[in-house]
Amino acid sequence: MAKSNEPIPWSLFSAGGMLSAILLPILIVITGILVPFGFAPLESLGFDRVHAAVSGNLLVKLILFGFIFLSFFHWAHRFRFALVDMGLRKIKGLIGFACYGSALAGTVITAALLWRI
Amino acid sequence: MSVRHDVVIVGGGGAGLRAAIAIAETNPSLSVAVVSKVYPMRSHTVAAEGGAAAVIKDNDSLEDHFRDTVGGSDWLADQDAVELFVNEAPAEMIQLEHWGCPWSREPDGTVAVRPFGGMNIERTWFASDKTGFHMLHALYQTSLKYSPIVSYDESFATKILVENGRCQGVSALDLRTGKVETILASALILCTGGAGRVFPFTTNGAINTGDGMAMAYRAGVPLKDMEFIQYHPTGLPGTGILITEASRGEGGILVNKDGYRYLQDYDLGKPVQVTDPEHPVKKSMELGPRDRLSQAFVKEMERGRTIPGPHGDFVLLDLRHLGEKKIDKKLPFVRELAKNYAGIDPVYEPIPVRPVIHYIMGGVDTDTDSATSLLGLFAAGEVACVSINGANRLGSNSLTELLVFGARAGRAAAIFATQNPDLDVEALEKQGADEQDRIARDFIRKEGGTERIATLRREMNETMESGAGIYRSERSLRDTCDKLMELRQRFSNLLIEDRSLTFNTELTSALELDFMLDVALAIGQSALARTESRGSHQRTDHPDRDDENFLKHSLAFHTDDGVRIGYKDVVITKWPPQERVYGK
Amino acid sequence: MVRELTSVGVAGYSVFLLYLVYRLGQGSEAYDAAIGLIMSPASIALHLIALVLALYHTVTWFNVTPKVIVIHLGEERVPAFMIAGAHYAGWLAVSMIVAWAVLGT
Amino acid sequence: MDKTMELEIFRYRPEQDSEPTFQTYEVPFHTEWVILDAVNYIKDEIDGTLSYRWSCRMGVCGSCGMMVNGVPKLTCAAFLKDYTGKIRIEPLEGFPVERDLIFSMDDFIAKLKSVKPWIIRKEGEDKPLEEGEYLQTPRQLVEYQQYTMCINCMLCYAACPVYAHDNTFLGPAAIALGQRYNMDSRDQGRDQRQEAIASHEGIWQCTFVGECSAVCPKDVDPAGAIQRAKVASTIDYFKELLLPWGKKS
Numbered sequence A: 001m002a003k004s005n006e007p008i009p010w011s012l013f014s015a016g017g018m019l020s021a022i023l024l025p026i027l028i029v030i031t032g033i034l035v036p037f038g039f040a041p042l043e044s045l046g047f048d049r050v051h052a053a054v055s056g057n058l059l060v061k062l063i064l065f066g067f068i069f070l071s072f073f074h075w076a077h078r079f080r081f082a083l084v085d086m087g088l089r090k091i092k093g094l095i096g097f098a099c100y101g102s103a104l105a106g107t108v109i110t111a112a113l114l115w116r117i
Numbered sequence B: 001m002s003v004r005h006d007v008v009i010v011g012g013g014g015a016g017l018r019a020a021i022a023i024a025e026t027n028p029s030l031s032v033a034v035v036s037k038v039y040p041m042r043s044h045t046v047a048a049e050g051g052a053a054a055v056i057k058d059n060d061s062l063e064d065h066f067r068d069t070v071g072g073s074d075w076l077a078d079q080d081a082v083e084l085f086v087n088e089a090p091a092e093m094i095q096l097e098h099w100g101c102p103w104s105r106e107p108d109g110t111v112a113v114r115p116f117g118g119m120n121i122e123r124t125w126f127a128s129d130k131t132g133f134h135m136l137h138a139l140y141q142t143s144l145k146y147s148p149i150v151s152y153d154e155s156f157a158t159k160i161l162v163e164n165g166r167c168q169g170v171s172a173l174d175l176r177t178g179k180v181e182t183i184l185a186s187a188l189i190l191c192t193g194g195a196g197r198v199f200p201f202t203t204n205g206a207i208n209t210g211d212g213m214a215m216a217y218r219a220g221v222p223l224k225d226m227e228f229i230q231y232h233p234t235g236l237p238g239t240g241i242l243i244t245e246a247s248r249g250e251g252g253i254l255v256n257k258d259g260y261r262y263l264q265d266y267d268l269g270k271p272v273q274v275t276d277p278e279h280p281v282k283k284s285m286e287l288g289p290r291d292r293l294s295q296a297f298v299k300e301m302e303r304g305r306t307i308p309g310p311h312g313d314f315v316l317l318d319l320r321h322l323g324e325k326k327i328d329k330k331l332p333f334v335r336e337l338a339k340n341y342a343g344i345d346p347v348y349e350p351i352p353v354r355p356v357i358h359y360i361m362g363g364v365d366t367d368t369d370s371a372t373s374l375l376g377l378f379a380a381g382e383v384a385c386v387s388i389n390g391a392n393r394l395g396s397n398s399l400t401e402l403l404v405f406g407a408r409a410g411r412a413a414a415i416f417a418t419q420n421p422d423l424d425v426e427a428l429e430k431q432g433a434d435e436q437d438r439i440a441r442d443f444i445r446k447e448g449g450t451e452r453i454a455t456l457r458r459e460m461n462e463t464m465e466s467g468a469g470i471y472r473s474e475r476s477l478r479d480t481c482d483k484l485m486e487l488r489q490r491f492s493n494l495l496i497e498d499r500s501l502t503f504n505t506e507l508t509s510a511l512e513l514d515f516m517l518d519v520a521l522a523i524g525q526s527a528l529a530r531t532e533s534r535g536s537h538q539r540t541d542h543p544d545r546d547d548e549n550f551l552k553h554s555l556a557f558h559t560d561d562g563v564r565i566g567y568k569d570v571v572i573t574k575w576p577p578q579e580r581v582y583g584k
Numbered sequence C: 001m002v003r004e005l006t007s008v009g010v011a012g013y014s015v016f017l018l019y020l021v022y023r024l025g026q027g028s029e030a031y032d033a034a035i036g037l038i039m040s041p042a043s044i045a046l047h048l049i050a051l052v053l054a055l056y057h058t059v060t061w062f063n064v065t066p067k068v069i070v071i072h073l074g075e076e077r078v079p080a081f082m083i084a085g086a087h088y089a090g091w092l093a094v095s096m097i098v099a100w101a102v103l104g105t
Numbered sequence D: 001m002d003k004t005m006e007l008e009i010f011r012y013r014p015e016q017d018s019e020p021t022f023q024t025y026e027v028p029f030h031t032e033w034v035i036l037d038a039v040n041y042i043k044d045e046i047d048g049t050l051s052y053r054w055s056c057r058m059g060v061c062g063s064c065g066m067m068v069n070g071v072p073k074l075t076c077a078a079f080l081k082d083y084t085g086k087i088r089i090e091p092l093e094g095f096p097v098e099r100d101l102i103f104s105m106d107d108f109i110a111k112l113k114s115v116k117p118w119i120i121r122k123e124g125e126d127k128p129l130e131e132g133e134y135l136q137t138p139r140q141l142v143e144y145q146q147y148t149m150c151i152n153c154m155l156c157y158a159a160c161p162v163y164a165h166d167n168t169f170l171g172p173a174a175i176a177l178g179q180r181y182n183m184d185s186r187d188q189g190r191d192q193r194q195e196a197i198a199s200h201e202g203i204w205q206c207t208f209v210g211e212c213s214a215v216c217p218k219d220v221d222p223a224g225a226i227q228r229a230k231v232a233s234t235i236d237y238f239k240e241l242l243l244p245w246g247k248k249s
């Protein structure tokens, strides 16, 4: 039985799962309810405020980066197993490649975009 | 066709597995076959709850364990065997600890011990209240590490092969294919367990049908002390599920319908309050031996002080004063069983209990090396009678016995097999083929027949209970023996519906019934011949112990015209018979 | 399978965040146009779907934490509801901090 | 015996049936009966050809597992009174059927062996018997005790969708039993067990569906055991990756 490299995707999956379990609901509530329904002003998400917070601050960039890329890998891992369990066992390899590949691409894009700000 | 090993073990329970490991450790070049009609971890050792006795603590002594065991046996145990047993027990138990058995512990990390019936001090090792389960799984899992051990799982032994006055293997029906395989070996160890299923109401699992006893008996080996059958005082009415003696060891009490601790009326001592730190007093009241407690129940019932129920009268086992915490820690399985099968939570309500067939002291006659009178045939565990249990086994001695005598059997068989490598292969294969023919002719391809297996089995169960139960008499035993002969006749008219070879469980039920009828008759005849009362054998027509005539083991021999009963002296080395006293 | 599908919501929202980051890099006008989109009914509907998935994810995720995190105090195992409960409590606290940090006072 | 109940039982005899069929039996209803009692009644009184496994009828030998209305159950611990209507009984899912309700256990036995379920001590560190038992405090005992409770009943395998799709998966009980030894203070063999447990066929196939723990009659919680093994193996993995010079720093 071959030693597995699965700890890498699995730890990314778990970290993403934990982060999104904690952060995602409140983020959605903010951008999907509080602001649109006027419980909070749109300005709090306005360009000046957000740009200032992100551009000058490596920590904020890192948090954003971590959250986004880990949630991609969270998805990639789960989706891969979901597809395989749905019976696409034969193309297991391809699915893994596609899922983790997309997550990796997303990660690179995220890094690049954040870098530019 | 045949397969060849050095030693074949029939039975994958505690005794069988211990023997197998002993052989693999004694001589790794020997090949060992373990033939078992169920997967080894299904063996009935799995059901043992309370614990296994061995002297380990500084305040205890081998001499005490010896005396408790001999006294408990009503002096029918062989004292050389008991001595050897108590001496070897501690090392065997430690060995099992080293193999990973999850024994319950003291805060300092040493193994914990609990009190048990008939023992003068706490000496029963336990793994919560699933001791047998943990022991069996530890043994099974450990056995997987030895490559010389080959398992024949779900393979049903039907006949011991004897050639040239030597046991040289066994015929076994492979349940998956229906083929009878001839498994040849220079030595055979029977570890097939007990025969509780001869009776209707028993703690024993479906597989405890006395197969090994019957096979040895048919091969000419006598069955020893078969009249001694243990009733356990606390089974759940209806199912016969055991509520372990550990529940009394931890302080549970038995009360009758008036809430009265009735055991005090039967020479078992005076009760102390459950709140008293002295409680439970060893070898007294609820911690008296099983034979006496079960007999007290019958007397109590005759006085009309038990509680009637749909499955017969019962009394109450009260654990409430132990509290939820202690029950959950020490007796979780008792709580689970009582809740599931009696609908009662022992934390809040007392458990209904009644005596239930539990263990057979008798079995294949062996010496202290587990050897039988047939060369090459050994036996260990509940199937065997060494005897350390005499007329009444003390709770928690049996699990230890599996280890001590399982290991001894393994070592002795390994030596015997090394010294006697040659086999009469041709003749044995012929016997194997004959056995295959017999099974095909008498069972699988049997035409006609009207008697249902279940009917004959039920009638056998009923007659055993009515005639050979806690109290017996010449009259009741004669009736039972007559009935058993009748059933033997009717057995030849058995109805077999299943013709298939794959997992034909109707066939195995028939073979088991066939074995049980032999065992039942040996029990009945041995009991009939013993005209005294001793330990678990209580004759209403002979209520006293009679050392002059019966300080002897009975031996039941198989002959063409039925059972012949003989006797053999009890080995008394250092403690001559005395009155058996509890509660003093 | 529902549990597995929540990951689509998880990643979907991050794609949205990524889009905002992208617009943020393009300057004030581009960004404000993008953020304005959250007022649209379509966005609100998508957010609500995402919220259901996210909450499902959170609950299923926290509820199994006691399986992974086993703590014994003495011989007693810390009960599952306390371990899961601690996660819920932490979740509430973090959510409040996040709301405060993002929305300001 | 006025009330009766219907059992619809999976039948398959390889020598005569090309396809499995279902056979319906009517049995008397007793409130205290478990499903196994009803099945035994059929075997004893109605149809001797029905084959299935059982022994202890007290939930500890692990042999009487069957699908009851599609759910894996120990039939000696499932009460008739908890069901209404026809009860459908099938062999545990995910295993090859040998006959009727009997399925093959071969796969599990091989897997069990592969996790080395026995105490492993380092070379020369065995304690001689004369020196007595290994000390193990109650606190150390509870670390692994839950995983010792497995009765090998196979319900968890029957419930696990991953095993159903791909039976190369080592599976819940075997992994839990490996963990049982890994977490035993007397054991030093974890590295050896990792070969099977941390392989592709081991813990990494499990997607934490959790059904295994839901059906386990002995609260072994194999799902938890697997997740904990994943955490421990991941820590190992990164340790090894980051500290190439020493396996365990």
Ligand SMILES: Cc1cc2nc3c(=O)[nH]c(=O)nc-3n(C[C@H](O)[C@H](O)[C@H](O)COP(=O)(O)OP(=O)(O)OC[C@H]3O[C@@H](n4cnc5c(N)ncnc54)[C@H](O)[C@@H]3O)c2cc1C
Pocket (backbone or CB within 6 Å): B010, B011, B012, B013, B014, B015, B016, B035, B036, B037, B038, B039, B040, B043, B044, B045, B046, B047, B048, B049, B050, B051, B052, B053, B131, B132, B155, B156, B157, B158, B191, B192, B193, B194, B203, B204, B205, B207, B208, B211, B212, B242, B244, B358, B359, B380, B381, B382, B383, B395, B396, B397, B398, B399, B400, B402
């Ligand atoms: C409910 C219960 C609780 C108990 N509690 C305690 C306790 O607390 N302490 C204590 O000391 N004792 C206890 N006992 C007694 C003790 O458990 C048994 O005496 C002991 O386990 C018997 O072990 P064994 O190895 O001899 O047989 P078993 O464990 O019964 O094994 C028998 C083996 O033989 C095999 N076999 C049988 N017939 C055949 C055949 N024809 N072909 C092939 N294989 C065959 C079976 O497959 C099985 O593997 C208890 C017993 C019961 C029933």
Ligand code: SF4
Pocket (backbone or CB within 6 Å): D149, D150, D151, D152, D153, D154, D155, D156, D157, D172, D173, D176, D212, D215, D216, D217, D218, D219, D220, D221, D222
């Ligand atoms: S883990 Fe539970 S369900 Fe699985 S085999 Fe063991 S006892 Fe049965």
Ligand code: F3S
Pocket (backbone or CB within 6 Å): D159, D160, D161, D162, D163, D171, D172, D205, D206, D207, D208, D209, D210, D211, D212, D213, D222, D223, D226
């Ligand atoms: S159901 Fe199967 S996927 Fe894992 S958590 Fe249990 S083994």
Ligand code: FES
Pocket (backbone or CB within 6 Å): D054, D055, D056, D057, D058, D059, D060, D061, D062, D063, D064, D065, D074, D075, D076, D077
């Ligand atoms: S018969 Fe033993 S577990 Fe059900």
